[in-house]
Amino acid sequence: MNVAYLNQTLRVLLLFVLVFGILYFSAAVLIPLTFGLVLSMLLLPVCHWLQGKGMGNGVASFLSVLALLVVIGGVITLLQYQISDLAEDLSKIEERVNSIIAGTKDYVKQHFGISHREQQKMIKEQQGSGMGQVAGMVTTLIGSLAGVLVDAILVLVYTFLFIFYRGHFKKFILRLFKPDSREETELVLNKAGKVTQSYLGGLGLMIVMLWIMYGIGFTIAGVNNALFFAVLCGVLELVPFAGNITGTSITVLMALAQSGDTKVVIGVLITYGFVQLIQTYVLEPLVVGDRLNINPLFTILIIVVGEAVWGIPGMVLAVPLLGMFKIVCDHFEPLNDYAFLIGPPNEKKSEGNFLTKLFKPNK
Numbered sequence: 567m568n569v570a571y572l573n574q575t576l577r578v579l580l581l582f583v584l585v586f587g588i589l590y591f592s593a594a595v596l597i598p599l600t601f602g603l604v605l606s607m608l609l610l611p612v613c614h615w616l617q618g619k620g621m622g623n624g625v626a627s628f629l630s631v632l633a634l635l636v637v638i639g640g641v642i643t644l645l646q647y648q649i650s651d652l653a654e655d656l657s658k659i660e661e662r663v664n665s666i667i668a669g670t671k672d673y674v675k676q677h678f679g680i681s682h683r684e685q686q687k688m689i690k691e692q693q694g695s696g697m698g699q700v701a702g703m704v705t706t707l708i709g710s711l712a713g714v715l716v717d718a719i720l721v722l723v724y725t726f727l728f729i730f731y732r733g734h735f736k737k738f739i740l741r742l743f744k745p746d747s748r749e750e751t752e753l754v755l756n757k758a759g760k761v762t763q764s765y766l767g768g769l770g771l772m773i774v775m776l777w778i779m780y781g782i783g784f785t786i787a788g789v790n791n792a793l794f795f796a797v798l799c800g801v802l803e804l805v806p807f808a809g810n811i812t813g814t815s816i817t818v819l820m821a822l823a824q825s826g827d828t829k830v831v832i833g834v835l836i837t838y839g840f841v842q843l844i845q846t847y848v849l850e851p852l853v854v855g856d857r858l859n860i861n862p863l864f865t866i867l868i869i870v871v872g873e874a875v876w877g878i879p880g881m882v883l884a885v886p887l888l889g890m891f892k893i894v895c896d897h898f899e900p901l902n903d904y905a906f907l908i909g910p911p912n913e914k915k916s917e918g919n920f921l922t923k924l925f926k927p928n929k
Contacts, residue, residue, distance in 0.1 A: 574900060578900065578901070578904070586871070586875060589875050589876065590875050590876075593875070593876050593877075596876075597717065597876055597879045597880075597883075598717045598720040598721045598724060599720075599724055600883055600887070601721045601724070601725075601879070601883065602720070602721050602722075602723070602724025602725040602727075602728055603724070603728055604762060604766070604883060604886055604887075605634065605721065605725045606724075606725045606728035606729045606732070607758075607759045607762040607763055607766075608762065608763055608766045608767065609630040609631065609633070609634060609725065609729060610630075610729065610732070610759065610763065611763060612629075612630045612633060613626045613627055613630040613729050614626075616629055616630065623730060624730060627726055627729040627730040628726065630729060631722055631725055631726045631729070634722075634725070635722070641797065641801070644793070644797060645794060645797055645798075649794065736752075736755060739751065739755065740752060750897060753897070754893055754894060754897045757893050758889075758890040758893050758894070761886075761889050761890065761893060762886050762889065762890060765885070765886055765889060766886065769803075769804075772803070772845070772849045772850070773800045773801065773803050773804070774800070775849055776796075776799065776800040776803060776841060776845065776849075777796050777797055777800040778796075779837075779840075779841045779844065780792075780795070780796035780799045780800060780837065780841060781793050781796035781797075783833070783834075783836075783837030783840065783841065784796055784817065784833075784834065784837060786833065786837075787821075787829075787830055787832075787833025787834050787836070787837055788827070788829070788830045788833060789817065789820075789821050789830060789833075789834060795813070795816070795817040795820065798813050798816065798817070799813030799814060799817065800813075801813075804882050805878060805881050805882060810838075810842065814834065814835075814838040817834050818831055818834050818835070821834055859889075859892065859909050859910060860885070860888060860889060860892060860908055860909065860910070861907075861908055861909060861910050861911075862910075864888065864907075864908050865885060865888070868884045868885065868887075868888045869881050869884050869885065871884065872884030872887075888908070891908075892905055892908050892909060895908065
């Protein structure tokens, strides 16, 4: 075995360990910064379009971030409207939950011989011992919400600054490399930006389609406030694998609490299965496609690693970051083997998916 090659491989692996260590211990700083970087890449086409209309860089950058806020605000307003309708049904849901609890108590009494009074006494004891924990959970929740608000503001500021100073940052990166390799470096930067834009844009379009399909399916199934749960399931799709299961589980539990009708629950499960079938075999190949050219094994692995390092934000950011890393590996010779490992078998140059071919103008 070539000793020099082995030493080079060990140095690269040591670099990976060092990078993940820095990511873990610097999460509070790097998470909003990374979100700002990824969102700035997504909004660059909007900024370029606005500048093409004669606007200055500052105005175009600000309006790009404002457009993002409008979209997010629209989704929040829609959810708030549905939540207000859902709140009107809380009394019915409470009655249904109380009925389920009463039935459970009767079952325990009949099969285990524990009277209602004894069950109530046990519940009160558990509630008393858990009051401190509940207070701690409330305090933690309030602190977490405050932290999320601060991070959201930071993300918007970072996004604007990344867009506004993109030319300056690009020149800085190019200055880090020798003049004869700057052309290749610029190519890598452009590819990384385009891949991120393509992936996130396709993901956003797919989420909108999921909203429509879930909304129709849940409405047919008889779920109250079907639009709310449809939007919830679609938004949770940002968290790969776990998100859609979580959203559907919440919908099933709320359907049980609202009506207790097993037909509604079956309808929700059928909708979930049908939507997952369409998503896997139609939407993902056509809308999202293999834009990142990543092996499915490493897609799952990087999501697990992202959750371990940065939690839920890590799961959201893991896939596009891995896609950018693969582009770097493709163009940096010492990392070519890792690009081969991460990429799919028999990788070919992407010629675009069905939708890009369909709308591509003839030359």
